[in-house]
Amino acid sequence: MAGREGPRPGGRSARVQASVHAAVQALMTRMERAAITIPAIAAEAGVTPSTIYRRWGDIQELLADVAVERLKPDMVPIDTGNGGNDLLAWAEQYAEEMSSKPGREMIRDVLASQDGSGAYQCCNFTRQQIEVIAARAQLRGEGFPDVDSIMDRVVSPIMYRILFGEAPDAAHVARLVAGAMELVSPARASVDEPA
Amino acid sequence: MAGREGPRPGGRSARVQASVHAAVQALMTRMERAAITIPAIAAEAGVTPSTIYRRWGDIQELLADVAVERLKPDMVPIDTGNGGNDLLAWAEQYAEEMSSKPGREMIRDVLASQDGSGAYQCCNFTRQQIEVIAARAQLRGEGFPDVDSIMDRVVSPIMYRILFGEAPDAAHVARLVAGAMELVSPARASVDEPA
DNA sequence: TCATAAACGCAAATTATTTGCTTTTGTGAC
DNA sequence: GTCACAAAAGCAAATAATTTGCGTTTATGA
Numbered sequence: 052m053a054g055r056e057g058p059r060p061g062g063r064s065a066r067v068q069a070s071v072h073a074a075v076q077a078l079m080t081r082m083e084r085a086a087i088t089i090p091a092i093a094a095e096a097g098v099t100p101s102t103i104y105r106r107w108g109d110i111q112e113l114l115a116d117v118a119v120e121r122l123k124p125d126m127v128p129i130d131t132g133n134g135g136n137d138l139l140a141w142a143e144q145y146a147e148e149m150s151s152k153p154g155r156e157m158i159r160d161v162l163a164s165q166d167g168s169g170a171y172q173c174c175n176f177t178r179q180q181i182e183v184i185a186a187r188a189q190l191r192g193e194g195f196p197d198v199d200s201i202m203d204r205v206v207s208p209i210m211y212r213i214l215f216g217e218a219p220d221a222a223h224v225a226r227l228v229a230g231a232m233e234l235v236s237p238a239r240a241s242v243d244e245p246a
Numbered sequence: 247m248a249g250r251e252g253p254r255p256g257g258r259s260a261r262v263q264a265s266v267h268a269a270v271q272a273l274m275t276r277m278e279r280a281a282i283t284i285p286a287i288a289a290e291a292g293v294t295p296s297t298i299y300r301r302w303g304d305i306q307e308l309l310a311d312v313a314v315e316r317l318k319p320d321m322v323p324i325d326t327g328n329g330g331n332d333l334l335a336w337a338e339q340y341a342e343e344m345s346s347k348p349g350r351e352m353i354r355d356v357l358a359s360q361d362g363s364g365a366y367q368c369c370n371f372t373r374q375q376i377e378v379i380a381a382r383a384q385l386r387g388e389g390f391p392d393v394d395s396i397m398d399r400v401v402s403p404i405m406y407r408i409l410f411g412e413a414p415d416a417a418h419v420a421r422l423v424a425g426a427m428e429l430v431s432p433a434r435a436s437v438d439e440p441a
Numbered sequence: 442t443c444a445t446a447a448a449c450g451c452a453a454a455t456t457a458t459t460t461g462c463t464t465t466t467g468t469g470a471c
Numbered sequence: 472g473t474c475a476c477a478a479a480a481g482c483a484a485a486t487a488a489t490t491t492g493c494g495t496t497t498a499t500g501a
Contacts, residue, residue, distance in 0.1 A: 163357075171410065208403075211405055216366060227398065
């Protein structure tokens with residue numbers, strides 16, 4: 052990702068980056084996304100446009116950079132005392148946040164950037180949240196599915212529907228979580244095949 | 247989606263649309279995506295830039311329009327004589343096509359457009375392919391999962407990994423298909439819970 | 442065949458982007 | 472601390488893209 056952690060983190064570069072990021076977020080509250088231009092951001096940030104062009108290249112990269120930062124989770128998944136419930140609570144909140152207009156815009160911004168590292172980072176943010184839930188479950192001695200399986204069975208369908216169709220409702224999210232948790236304690240299981 | 251099926255489908259509008267679409271595809275074979283501009287497309291298409299601006303608004307909408315057209319499936323899923331195998335064959339091909347550079351670019355183009363109808367259409371293309379497989383399975387008297395379940399358990403994880411991480415390999419796709427097919431014939435099932 | 446309106450072409454005006462050069466400002470050597 | 476250096480920013484001119492007003496072409500349906 053462009054513009055992240057330059058070689059001189061304490062100085063002017065950092066100030067400019069912070070100021071530009073803040074300007075983007077400020078403009079986003081004031082106007083629609085499509086109307087935001089680099090000259091406008093530069094003016095808001097008190098910076099010359101060529102600075103932004105040289106550091107980020109184009110507006111997609113800049114918006115992706117800002118979106119990744121905003122998508123960074125700011126708290127630990129709530130602890131309900133049970134892995135399955137933790138996952139359900141987390142997934143409900145995740146689906147809601149990502150379905151919101153700002154959420155969808157941030158995802159779109161991240162995916163629109165040329166270099167895929169922003170998307171990869173976001174995926175890792177999510178994965179880390181789930182790892183926290185999984186680790187807690189393991190500490191309690193509960194069974195809990197692979198993190199990869201959670202990504203496949205819970206996160207992916209939520210994201211797919213947000214991106215390609217209609218946002219999933221609470222019932223659907225619950226069904227997804229149940230389907231994932233079946234991997235560790237199948238609803239109806241025995242020692243051998245019936246056929 | 248802008249520019250699709252105008253009110254005068256037989257005339258000049260249609261010719262311009264075809265010519266512009268062809269120009270976009272031609273330029274894509276000659277230069278990298280980021281370098282394609284509307285004036286360049288207009289020149290290639292033998293059209294004035296303002297025509298494109300007025301019909302599509304901006305390059306994202308135009309590229310999305312072209313991408314949707316290219317993502318339209320051009321053949322029926324192959325018939326292996328068995329629903330599960332049909333699904334596996336289809337999913338492998340889908341994963342491969344969508345993981346390719348042109349595939350990823352088309353998906354990105356579709357998702358980047360303002361109006362979400364392109365993404366919705368693409369989702370429907372996929373759904374329809376799966377419906378064909380499901381209908382054949384039903385005709386044969388086989389059990390086959392809900393199309394929605396296939397979207398959740400097979401399509402979504404493939405797409406998520408392509409968009410946010412690394413492309414899924416064949417083994418992973420096979421695992422996803424197996425996980426989906428378990429919905430109809432669980433690998434290990436009985437009449438009641440063990441606990 | 443004619444009236445109509447949608448879509449296009451053209452060109453001028455505006456706005457965004459690129460680029461060469463200068464100045465500022467952190468950083469590390471001394 | 473001071474100085475030399477290089478990275479990043481500012482400025483302004485040049486280039487390129489976008490918007491817009493207006494005249495012209497061309498499907499469509501009466």
